[in-house]
Amino acid sequence: MESSLKATHPQCERGETSEQPGARPDPSVPLAQGVAEIWAEFLDGREVGADDSFFEIGGNSLVGIRILDRLSQTYGVQLSVRDFYLAQTPARIAELIERGRDRT
Numbered sequence: 001m002e003s004s005l006k007a008t009h010p011q012c013e014r015g016e017t018s019e020q021p022g023a024r025p026d027p028s029v030p031l032a033q034g035v036a037e038i039w040a041e042f043l044d045g046r047e048v049g050a051d052d053s054f055f056e057i058g059g060n061s062l063v064g065i066r067i068l069d070r071l072s073q074t075y076g077v078q079l080s081v082r083d084f085y086l087a088q089t090p091a092r093i094a095e096l097i098e099r100g101r102d103r104t
Helices: 031-042 061-075 081-087 090-103
Strands: none
Touching (some): 031 061, 061 081, 061 090, 081 090
């Protein structure tokens, strides 16, 4: 799957973001786990594993946009909405983030 990492996404209404925007990720935490933890924040604290499918665990388009914003702030890589929805799991999102980092 070819990633379009330069594409941006719209900000959610009222500019809402979760706590500590732009906070640096803990380097001792595997990337997929860090992505899963961000998902859990936006999915009402639900436990999220690296291979959980976004929509199957209760994700929706508004939550997806908010997660994309947080991922961009945290990891410095902008993913397209399309790539996010096609990837579907924290593990695959982590792969896209790694590819985005390699390009910069």
